[in-house]
Amino acid sequence: MIITKDHIGGMGFLLLSAFYGFYAGDIPLLPGDEFEPFHARTVPYALAILGGLISLALLLTAERKAEKRLRLNNYDFALVAKLLVLIVIFGLALEWIGFLLATVLFLIAGFWLLGERRIKMLLMVSVPFAVGIWFILAKLLDIYLAPGQLFVQLFGG
C-alpha cells in the first residue's frame, strides 16, 4: 500500500478537525445562547464538520501513485532546526541582553551556521548592520528599545 502526501495531509487535517471540534464544546456561552440562532460555537462547529468532510474527501480521492510519496532525503532538516532554535534563543536574548547585542550575536551565529567562517567578515557585516538598524530605530524613529534585563539587574536601571 502506498501512502502519499495527500493521505498524510488528509489524515492530519482530519485529526485537527476532530481536535478543533472537541474543544469547540469548551467555548463559554452566555445564558440563553443555546436558544439563539447564532452564538460563539456556531462557526467553530460548522468549521469542524466542514474540515472533517473535506479531509475525508481528500483521503478517499487521493491517488496511490509512487511519485506522490513524501520524500525527505534531500532536505537539510538539521540546519533548519538549528536556525529555528537560533530564532527562539534570539527571542529570549532580546529580553535579557538587549536589542543591539542580541542582534549582533544572532547575525554572527546565523552567518556561521550557513557556512561563513571568516571572523573578519562575520564582524564587519554584523556589527555595522546592527548598529545601523539600532540607530535608525532608537535615534531616528524614536522607538524605545528596552535595555537587557541582565544589565538592569547587574548595574541597576
Add this chain to the structure above:
Amino acid sequence: MLDGIFTGLSTAVMPFNLLMVVVGCFAGTFIGMLPGLGPISAVALMIPITYGLDPSSGIILMAGVYYGAVFGGSTSSILINAPGCASTVVTAFDGYPLAQQNQAGKALALAAYSSFTGGTVGALALLFAAPALAKVSLSFQSTDYFALMILGLTAVAAFSGKGQVLKALLMTVFGLMIATVGTDTTSGATRFTFGSIDLIDGVSFLLLAMATFALTEVVMTVLKGEHREEEEQVDMSKLGSMKLSKEEIKEVAPTIGRSSVFGFLVGVLPGAGATIASFLAYGLERNLASAKEKLKFGKGSLRGLAAPESANNAASTGSFVPLLTLGIPGSGTTAIMLGALIAYGIQPGPRLFLDHPDVFWSVIISMYFGNLVLLILNLPLIPYISKLLVIPRPILIPMILFFSITGVYLVSFNTFDIQMMVVITVIAIFLKLLEFPMAPMLLGYILGGLMETNLSRALVISDGSLAFLWERPLTLAIISIAVIVLVVPPLLDLLRNRNRTRGAEVAVNEGEG
C-alpha cells in the same frame, strides 16, 4: 469621479508619497530578484514599515513593492533563468534564451515596455471599472457579503490547479479556524486560547503573514540547500543593446495590446491572479502565431516574452478591482494588503470609495506612477541592482530572517510572538512539503472575522433559517456562481478522463480485433 481623481492625484503627488513609490519599486525589484522570494514575501516584509505611515502612504508603498517585485522577478528570470515568483516562470521560457543569445538588454527592455503597457492598460481599466463596480456593490446586504466571501474563498481554491482543489479548500478552512482563536467579537467569549493570555487577542495578521510568507520562504531555501549554490555571475558587458527596432515593435505591439486586456480581465476574477494570466496569455499567443512563428516559441521569441509580461502586470492591477470595490482580495498579495488596510481601521469594500476617496484614488493613481518609475528609473539601473545579487546567501539569509522577526517584534514588543512565529513556520514547512498552498489559508484567516459577522447578522435577521441563501436573488446568484466555479472544473476533468479511458478501451478492442 473627476473630483476623486484630483483628490487622488493631489495625494499621490505629495513628495513623501512619490518617495514611497520610488522606494517601494526599488525595494520590490531587489526582493523580487532573489530566487524564492516573490511579491507576497516582499509585501509581507513591508507591513511593519507601513504601520508607521498613514494609510494612503502605506498602501502606496505596498503597491510599489508589489510592482517592483513582479518586475524584479522577470529580471532574474531573464538574466539567470531563476524566476523570483510563479508569475514570471513563463517569462523565463523565452527571456532566458534571448539572454543566452547576448540579447539580454533587449529582453529586459521589452519586458519593461510590456509591463509598462500592461500596467497602464490595467490602471486605466481600474480607473473606470472600480467606481462603477463600487456603485453597484453599495446595494449589497450582509447576506450578499457572506455569499461574496464564499465566492472569493471557493474561487481561490478552484483556481489553485489540478488536483489541488481539495487541499486549497482545506487550507481555507484552516485559515478560518485560526481566525476563530481569541476573543469572539460578538459575544466576548474567549475561544481556543487554552488559558494563555498571549492568545486572547488571537493570532495577529502580521505574525501569520510574516511567518508563512517571509520566514517560511527563506527557511525553505535553506531546507532545499539552495543557499549553497553560487549565484550565476551575470556578465554585464554581454547585455547588448536595449533598443528595439521598428520591425520588432510592430511585431510585438498587437501581442502586448491583446495580452494586457486579457490579463486585466483574468486578474479581476477573484483567485485567478498574475500567474494564471501569464500562462494563459502565453498559450493564447502561441495558438495565434503562424506555424513558422510557433517554432520560435521557447527559443527566444519576442512575442513569447511580451505576452506573459504584459499579462502579469495587467493582472496584478486587475486584482485590485475586487479588493477595492468588494473588499475581497483576488490574490495572496492583495490579501496581505487587505489585512494591512483592516489594521489601519479602513474597511475595503464599496464604502471605501465614499468614506476614504483619498485612499481609493491615490492607490489607483500611484499605481500608474509605479509603472513610470519602473520604466524610467529601474530599467537603466538594472545592471547595478543586479550587482546586489552578488551578496553571498550565507550573509543575506540571516538578514532577511532578522527583518521578518523584528518586523513582528517591533509592533508588539512581546517575545511570545517570536516563539509563535517559529511554531507557525514549522507547521508551514510541513504543509509546504505536503504540497498544500499557503495563500488560501491567509485569505481564509483574513475573511474569517468578516464572514462570521455577516453570517451572524444574516442568521439573526432570518431567525436562524438558512433560507436567506436562496430567497434573495442576488445572494442566490453569487452562491450559484461559487458552486459552479467549484464543481464544474472537476466534473469536466472527470468526463475527460472517462472519455479518454473509453477511447483507450476502443483502441485496445480494435487492436485485438
